[in-house]
Amino acid sequence: MVSLASTERAPGIIAPSAGGSLKRKQFDANSDNENLLSSQTKRRRVTFDPEVDVRILRDPNEKSLELVGEEVRRALEKHTAGDSTGYDHIRSLLTDKPTSAGAPLTGLLQKYIITLANNVPLLDHRCRGLVHAIIDCSWIARNEQFVRSYRHLLRSLLSVQPGFTSTVLSMLVNMFVESPSPAMRQQDDPSIQRVRIHSRIHDCLSYLLRQSPMASTYLGPILSSTFPFPTDTAKAHVQYIKNILKVSEYCPELKGEIMSLVVDKLVKIDVQIQVDMEELEDDIEDRLVGEAAGDLDGADDSDNESVSSEESLDPEEQRLKDLKESVTKLDSIMDLLFSHYDSVFAGGDLFDIDETFESLLSQFASIILPTYRSRHTQFLLFHFSQTSPNLIERFAGCCSHLAFDHGRPHILRVAAAAYLASFIARGAHVSAAVVRDVFDLLCHHLETLRLACEPACKGPDVRRYGTYYAISQALLYTFCFRWRDLIVTADGIPPTDEEIIYHEGEFTWHNSVHDIIRRNIFSIFNPLKVCAPTIVAQFARMAHHLRFLYVFPLLETNKRIRLARSVGSYTDGVGARETALTMKKGEETFLLDAYFPFDPYVLPRSKRWLEQDYMQWKPVPGMPVERNEEDEDGEESEDESGDESDSQGRIQEEDEDEDGPDDETSTNASS
Template sequence: MVSLASTNRAPGVIAPSVGSSLKRKLDSSPDSKQQLASQAKRRRVTFDPEIDIHILADPNEKSLELVGEEVSRALDKHAAGDATGYDVLRGLFSARPTSSDAPSSGLLQKYVIALTNNVYLLKESRGLVHAVLDCHWVARNEHFVQSYRRLLRSLLDVAPPFTSTVLGMLVNMFVETPSPRMRQEDDPTVERAQLLSRVHDTLKYIVKGSPMASTYLQPVLASTFPFPTDTSKAHTDYISNILKVAEYCPELKGAILSLIMDKLVKIDVQIQVDMEELDDDLEDQIIEDSVREDLDDDDYDSDNESVSSEESLDEEERRVKEIKESVTKLDNIMFLMFKYYDSIFEKGNLQQIDETYQSLLSQFSRIILPTYRSRHTQFLLFHFTQMKHDLIDRFAGCCSQLAFDQSRPQILRVAAAAYLASFIARGAHVPGSTVRDVFDLLGHHLETLRKQHEPACTGPDLRRYGTYYAIAQALLYAFCFRWRDLIVTPDGRPPTDADIVYHEGDFRWYGGVKETLYKSVFSKLNPLKICAPTIVHQFARIAHHLRFMYVASLLETNKRIRLSRVVALGARETALTMKKGEEGFLLDAYFPFDPYVLPRSKRWVEGDYVSWKAIPGMEVPKEDDDEEDSEEDVEEEEGDDDDDDESTLDLPIVHVEVQEEDLDDGTDASSS
């Protein structure tokens, strides 16, 4: 047996003690003492079987407990004024996933979990919260996404003021979808469609878990909506996504649909304003050039292809290019909305159809009707209304109610009458019975207004009798398109072309249509002087050919009537007083369901639309004759300014004077 005392050992090495009888022989020098203490400490750490120490070669291998302690300490010290650890946390979340010094998604997930466990400490940590929201989370692995989703919901539970910020972060991804490449290299590849699915799942998770989230979401959706100058892709992507939001957040469905309609109308109107300054040929060319193939869902660079060439365009070319882009944008959005509503009207149950149509009617009365110059948006109503007869009656009833509601501004009543007339005139699926019912209704109100205004009337006056003239013009316009439905036949069917050509004598007309129009046309109110000349001219030709009414002599007399106004001293100048000639005293020829021209979405309404057709047996005027007539009219108008013009001697010129103080301030029927 070998004695411990006699064991050879290297100088300065201490043998392990056995019992308390053995004494360490220590060198008395200070260096020896320091060396001995260091060796003793190292020896205890290395050989103590009760302690398991693992040296971390990679910081990503931190335990969840260690990360939790680090996060808790950093947040506590930040509250006390020490931001060192806090700034480290911000740096971890701010690093781009593709950078070389970025933490792995696995390590960052531990910090996400630690923040969830300490979420109450984030109330005063706005900078860290923003760093967390900007951490490019959506393209990471699924486990990270789930942990991140729980952190967001926990944060909003304890700190509701962050709700708009969190929702804004999610909704912004509807405008510009994050890139699938923005992930850590160890994460699996994620398709772009899956990224959007993750965003929707997270938003749905938050909305369902927080009763107040939907209240915050509505203004966020409105403020994040793309600007009118943004690309077509930005608009269609955003609208597609918020329509999905409406599916899992039904309490916001009405607000979302109204938001889309409001933005759509504004784009539509701006296009009409821009096109007014262009020549007709150039307008047609813009429409033709805007024809394009259906957008590929994966084509994300199509809107940027021609950006580089824009610098070489002059001002006029750039303006035309911008209008073309706006037309394409409107066309694509309209196609998207037709497709959305079609899925409901074709496959939805009766309750869904009823609720959706009621929403459309509400959007019509609040958004579309008050907007002058809307050109295409209203065709959503036009198309889906004609899918069922009861919907046709509902729309006609809605327009009628708005047209005769005395509590509404006159400009809205005039517009409603125009919508009603245009709908029954152009709607291919509007039955003849509805046409006759509308004529009865409009005729009744026209006769009532005539009896009311004629006793005190001294001549045609748009400002005083705007609603009356709007109804009269509506009837003239509708008559030009639906005259067949107003002729009474023995078998109750509309007359054929042969019936029209070979019929002898006068036709028998439905109800009191002929008598009502005759009384109004030849009344002191003289609607043929105030209604749009294009409509009056067409009505006169058709009415004469069908032996319905002869108004040629009245039109000749009306040429000698000059509408003018005496403006009182000190009277306020209005938009009407600033208009030149008789333009400010005539109704616009605005009928909102005139031909739909957007090329891509046009297919949705092709079977719904009544196009203009020549009247059987009626000679079509030559273009040269029309040009000569228009030139003669211009020459007459120019000659009227000369007191010596001989053409004014045959018949006296009648001046209808309107006192400015009698005008209804704020009501401009000519602009409807």
């Protein structure tokens, strides 16, 4: 039985009397009002007040760092257990483009970056997808705080998981080729300039290299494999080379490797241009170089040409367009390298100059010298070796060592002799003392070879005595340019033009070079028969006018001599037959190439670096000038150095037409 009595009563309720009256008792008015207000107040607190800002759902971008950390930790743990829902969500946040709809704000994404850095030990091979999402994240154009957090994440990742080093470095180096857009940022990021983006790339790369010195061993091959293809634009090449040159500044252990890489790629472009130009007429070459000069200022716009315009060109026009682009590319790269090296040589730091020049000499010996058709790359040595007398002697000594080192292949020794002669002949800052010393050296080796080989020699043979003929041609070529420095005067000063014109009798020549050259020219080796005809003809005219040597009778005799295919002999009469392999006709097969690598430099922009370095060919004062048949018919052929003709050889023709491309078939003839 339930009792109606209760020891606890509800507030404001009076228990019935013993009589059981059901009449309601009257409450006190004040007490009732207070209770009513209290009840209304309680109800008002649980209802919506229009003056209070109440958020039903929380903004995902305002997650706390602790909440994000717990989310990342659970996602990685569940991914290991087989549940990848949270793991895939984090991957999607990292891979979303900042400009896409629904992409997280940079502030939220930074919290995930910070949390991932704290959980790097969990990012093992089972989380490769997430690691690649981190590496591929669009980070470069976001705010500074995010960039610093991301850079710290990469450092932590590589310190714990070094297997991802190549992937991270490749991501950074690829930005050298395709520069990220400054627009790839979120609405909470400030705007950024492109130059700052490049700085961030290098800041991140240098930061990782400092934290992990072994990373540089991975970087070298990546820089080589990422280098633009030869068919890529000039803009792409210049941008990439600028960036890797900057890398060489904060990664000195890769400096030599980077410079060798640039020179190697440059030589390949240089050689391909020479091959492509061989089939062109001189006037087309002139037009190509002129158009390349006009396109230099608009190089950036040329990269945006429409595909339809390219498809409208016929094959020949497309070939010329591609060749012009290659010339512009080569010119831009050469100008960039001249500027880069000039900052070192003009700085005055002797240690840096010595180290840089040794690097250039190494590149010359290993890359440039073996490349027979290199036309412009070697002018880096030509220019910077003339910045001081010491460097002139070092480059000349390097060429001499390579030319007379019997342990090197014959073809390299011949090329080195050509480089030595061309440098001495063309270098405007090469002193008369250096010219005489090199001339003495060449004469000494020429005499040594003659005395050693003459007893067994049966006649001119370039294949058997190639080094001998290379030295002979080097002497002839050098004489044509620097004959004035070989004349001995009482005061030691080279003779003036007036003294040359009005001099009576024979000149006194330095160190009996007259006798040495005479003995060799009239020896059984007969070098005037084997050396390049253009150089021989020019030497004959100048030597005769200077009363140095009279060789015209020998030249007439040589016209009746035909070099035979059999080694070590020659016959009168029928010349050798042309072969499809040699690409030379008749006796050209047995003649020495007229290869002198410092013939006039024609690239329009970068040739400004050589304006004061180059010695132009000048005829001997008072020497009569011959004209060719076209000139006699009334065609005008006046240019810079006078009325020189084909019979005088290509020596002066190339100097006269400095604004046009060099005739590669004449000066750099290939075998």
